[in-house]
Structures are given as C-alpha cells and as structure tokens.
Amino acid sequence: MAISNLKENLILDTNLDTLHYESQQWLATVTFLDNEIMSFKDLLKNKSSVKKNKHDYLNTLKTLEKIHLDFLKGLKDDVIQYERLFPNKEKNEKQLANVEYRKKHQQLKKRIETWTHNCNILKKIVFDYAE
Numbered sequence: 001m002a003i004s005n006l007k008e009n010l011i012l013d014t015n016l017d018t019l020h021y022e023s024q025q026w027l028a029t030v031t032f033l034d035n036e037i038m039s040f041k042d043l044l045k046n047k048s049s050v051k052k053n054k055h056d057y058l059n060t061l062k063t064l065e066k067i068h069l070d071f072l073k074g075l076k077d078d079v080i081q082y083e084r085l086f087p088n089k090e091k092n093e094k095q096l097a098n099v100e101y102r103k104k105h106q107q108l109k110k111r112i113e114t115w116t117h118n119c120n121i122l123k124k125i126v127f128d129y130a131e
Contacts, residue, residue: 019105020086023079026112030076033119037068040126060129067122075111082108 041064044057082104 016086019102020083022109023083023086023105026079026108027076027083029112029116030072030079033115034068034072034076036119036123037064037072040064040123041068043126043130056129060126064122064126072115075115078111079108 041061044061044064085101085104
C-alpha cells in the first residue's frame with residue numbers, strides 16, 4: 001500500500017510537460033506494438049511448418065487479429081483522447097492541479113506497461129510456435 005501511495009504522490013508532483021511528453025511516448029509505444037503484432041502475423045503466414053497443425057495456426061492468427069484490431073486500437077484511441085484533455089496552461093491555470101487528469105495518466109501508464117509486457121510474452125509464444 002505504501003508503494004501505491006508513493007506512486008500516486010509522484011504522479012501528483014510531476015509537472016504537466018513531463019506528463020504530456022510521456023503520453024507522446026505512449027503513442028510511439030503503441031505504434032511499435034502494433035507493428036510487432038503485424039510482423040508476428042506475417043511470420044506465421046509465411047512459415048509453412050506452422051501450417052501443419054491448421055487448427056492451432058488459424059486460432060493463433062485470429063487471436064493476433066483480435067489483439068491488433070480490438071485491444072491495441074482501443075488503447076491508442078484512449079491515449080489520443082487523453083492527449084486532448086491536456087490542460088491549456090494559458091486558458092485555465094486551475095486545470096494544472098487536476099487530480100482526475102493525473103489519475104487518468106497513471107491508469108494509462110499501467111495499461112501501456114501491461115501491454116508491453118504481454119506483447120513480449122506473445123512474441124516468445126509466436127517465435128516458439130513458428131520454430
């Protein structure tokens with residue numbers, strides 16, 4: 001619990017330019033993950049030995065397609081929506097301390113970290129499967 005409170009305090013103390021920069025990095029990460037999933041699909045499509053077990057092969061491709069279309073697109077859309085919330089310093093100084101904005105940042109950061117981790121696991125599975 002203490003670590004959670006520490007992380008929350010750190011996000012509340014972080015300046016908005018840093019939060020904005022980090023969210024821009026998330027867009028790059030989502031694009032990278034998107035490209036990786038596309039390369040996984042291409043690898044599986046081009047690997048003739050994978051097609052020996054057609055049922056598993058088709059299920060793997062369907063799973064990759066679902067990840068690609070549903071989850072990553074949703075994550076990218078959420079980051080873009082979050083970016084639109086970026087407080088305009090000149091327009092409203094009170095927004096600079098907006099706790100909800102910062103909590104949303106923390107939630108998205110956790111989702112990006114989880115996706116990056118899961119994509120690494122998926123990569124291992126795909127490469128093991130394609131060998």
